[in-house]
Amino acid sequence: GDIHTCHFCGSASVTDKGRGFIIDAINDKAYTYIVECADGSLYTGWTYDLQKRMDSHNSGKGSKYTRSRLPVKLVYYEIMTDKIEAMKREYAIKRLTHRDKLLLINSKENQENST
Secondary structure (H helix, E strand, O other): OEEEEOOOOOOEEEEEOOOOEEEEOOOOOEEEEEEEOOOOOEEEEEEOOHHHHHHHHHOOOOOHHHHOOOOOEEEEEEEEOOHHHHHHHHHHHHOOOHHHHHHHHHHHHHHHHOO
16 A cells, blocks of 8 residues: 655554555554634544545545535644544534534644643
């Protein structure tokens, strides 16, 4: 498969094009993320490779939801221990109200600005 390096964390992942899944070549870290769409709506997902997923969303090859709301901008992410934890967190975030998602995004920005 093809080897890809995440621009955010430097981890490498291998894409198995024959089967259409991604294997993390260095560790099992996965990411739960939120993007802001061009219409102001928020989309939550998970991935092994944030940069590749953002490229995928913005080239129209991401989710059906974001395809008609381009461009999208990464506004929040969490590093999770593995796929299962990332998927659980994605589910939890998707159950939040729009307002609570904005509070989550803003709390992360405040933490980063205070360090």
